[in-house]
Amino acid sequence: MKLSRMLDTAKAGVLAIAATALAQPALADVKVGFSGVMSGPVGILGQEQYDGFMLGVELLQGKLGGQTATVLKEDDQVRPEVGAQITRKYLEKDKVDVLVGLGFTNVLMASLPLIAESGVPALATNAGPSAVAGASCKPNLFTLAWQSDGPAEGMGSYMTSKGVKKVVLLAPNYQAGRDMLNGFKRFFKGAVVDEIYTQINQPDYSAEIAQVQAANPDAVFFFYSGGMGVNFIKQMNQAGLGGGKLPLYSVFTVDATTLPALKDQAVGVYSSALWDAGLDNPASKQFVAAFEKKYRRTPSLYAATGFDAANLLDAAIKQAGGKANDKAALAAAIKSAAKTFPTVRGSFAFNNNNMPIQNFYVFQAAKSGDGVQMKQVATALSAHKDSYAKDCKLPS
Numbered sequence: 001m002k003l004s005r006m007l008d009t010a011k012a013g014v015l016a017i018a019a020t021a022l023a024q025p026a027l028a029d030v031k032v033g034f035s036g037v038m039s040g041p042v043g044i045l046g047q048e049q050y051d052g053f054m055l056g057v058e059l060l061q062g063k064l065g066g067q068t069a070t071v072l073k074e075d076d077q078v079r080p081e082v083g084a085q086i087t088r089k090y091l092e093k094d095k096v097d098v099l100v101g102l103g104f105t106n107v108l109m110a111s112l113p114l115i116a117e118s119g120v121p122a123l124a125t126n127a128g129p130s131a132v133a134g135a136s137c138k139p140n141l142f143t144l145a146w147q148s149d150g151p152a153e154g155m156g157s158y159m160t161s162k163g164v165k166k167v168v169l170l171a172p173n174y175q176a177g178r179d180m181l182n183g184f185k186r187f188f189k190g191a192v193v194d195e196i197y198t199q200i201n202q203p204d205y206s207a208e209i210a211q212v213q214a215a216n217p218d219a220v221f222f223f224y225s226g227g228m229g230v231n232f233i234k235q236m237n238q239a240g241l242g243g244g245k246l247p248l249y250s251v252f253t254v255d256a257t258t259l260p261a262l263k264d265q266a267v268g269v270y271s272s273a274l275w276d277a278g279l280d281n282p283a284s285k286q287f288v289a290a291f292e293k294k295y296r297r298t299p300s301l302y303a304a305t306g307f308d309a310a311n312l313l314d315a316a317i318k319q320a321g322g323k324a325n326d327k328a329a330l331a332a333a334i335k336s337a338a339k340t341f342p343t344v345r346g347s348f349a350f351n352n353n354n355m356p357i358q359n360f361y362v363f364q365a366a367k368s369g370d371g372v373q374m375k376q377v378a379t380a381l382s383a384h385k386d387s388y389a390k391d392c393k394l395p396s
Contacts, residue, residue: 029070030063030064030067030069030070030097030098030317031069031070031072031096031097032071032072032096032097032098032099032100032313033072033086033087033091033096033098033100034071034099034101035074035075035076035090035099035100035103036050036075036076036102036103037075037104038074039077040077040078041226041227041228042201042226042227043226044226044257045126045302046076046126046302048256048257048300048302048306049125049302049309051291051299051306052299052304052306052307052308052309053071053100053101053125053306054071054306054310055294055307055310056306056308056309056314057310060311063314064313064314064317064324065313065314065315065317065320065324066317066318067317067322067324072094072096074089074090078200078201080110083102083108084111084114086111087102087114087115088114091118097120097324098120098123098313098324098330099120099121100309100313101125101306102123102124102125102127103126103127104126104127105127105148105174105175105176105179106175107127108124108127109129109131109132112138112141115138115140115141116138116140118327119328119331120140120327121140121327121330121331122140122141122142123142123312123313123334124143124144124145125144125305125309126302127143127145127148127176128145128147128356129175130147130148130179130388131175132353133386133388133392134353134390134391135392135393137352137353137354137393138354139354139394140331141354142331142335142350144309144312144356145274146356147179147356147386148175148176148183149180149182149387150358150360150381151183151251151273151360152179152181152183152184152187152251152272153183153360154187154272154362154380154381155184155250156184156185156186156221157187158362158378158380159188159190160189160190164188164190164218165190165218166191166193166216166217166218167190167191167192167193167219168192168194168196168212168215168221169181169194169220169222170196170197170198170220170222170224171197171198172197172199172200172202172228173197173199173200174200177223180251181195184221186387188221190218193216194215194217196208196211200228201227201228202228202231205232206235206239209235209241212246213241219247220236220246220247220248222248222249223251223252224250224252225253226258229252229258230262232253233248233254233262233265234265237265242268243267243268248270249269249271249272250269250270251273252273253271254266254269254271254363254365254374255276255300255301256276256297256298256300256301256374257300257302259365259371259374262365262372263371266365266372267366268365269364270362270363271374272361272380273301273360273363274304274345274356274361275305275344275345275361276361276376277299277300277373278375279346279376281346283342283344284304284344287304287307287344291303304344308343308345308348311341311342311343312337312338312341312343313334315340315341316330316333316334316336316337316341317333318337319333319336320332320333338350345359347359351386351389351396352389352395352396353388353392355386357384357385359379359381359384360379360380360381361376361378361380362376362377362378362379362380364377
């Protein structure tokens, strides 16, 4: 073949390759907008979710679904108006492909109209309000943590099995607090002798503790996360009601975020949760080891939901052919991939309302060597579904 013909042939081949590349453009990077509380008394909860998510991305070599991941981060300060501003910025200015985190239930609810209108898939790693579990469920909003009633339903079931007859309930006065106590009452068969609501981030519980003493219950059930839980348990001990004198049952109060501050004061307190570092399965053990190596601390369940979010997105984007910017396709892939992605909690799936189907376990704080750890004592509910799904019109 003459040199001129060889050059013409080579040129034609290059043009054909170029034409193919133009017809099938390279997939864009994946842009994630993370928001949560990163400051104040409960700032550790948002930091844990973020650290868990970023560890997941790191272990995936900085990619999600094979595409380079860019993760933006904002602090919602547990203020609904700030959370909504962040969501608007992510959707309209930053053009993110997916939202992650989304804060406490009151913050999530403030952003819900924006999320629903945008169609952008959103993974809540801390909130699962009843308001979006039933008739107001959304096809692009997924709760990867829990429907708010679930952990408390688990504890209500467990306390009934333990023969507890009379209980006082306490929680902050906002959507999640009311959901928790409603869930507890749905599964607890004894008598609720008092139901006490307090302000978010309230530091002093002396008046409420006096109410508990006056009610003379068999046990107390409470939902106080972060610094609220630390203050409440310390003050219960100061009042002489800790250390097993009055059995204490909780959700989101005693875990890896609060044990360093509580230490021995947490001993004996029960907690119902979807996950703890003591959960015995291979994926969980690998996650705990990787988290402790990177951050030099034990991960909490908030870190676990963040880590699961990264792995679910990785599986879903792969299933969607790498097209993270195809909102409908990615939402459908998130729901499908949830059944098989490598979760740390043992088993997981989304119900028709995009709320979790998962186990709830009971752990108890116990002395372990020189410290205190949570030890699994029971599986309270298996493959549990929330009670609102029947009102959601989304398909299974």
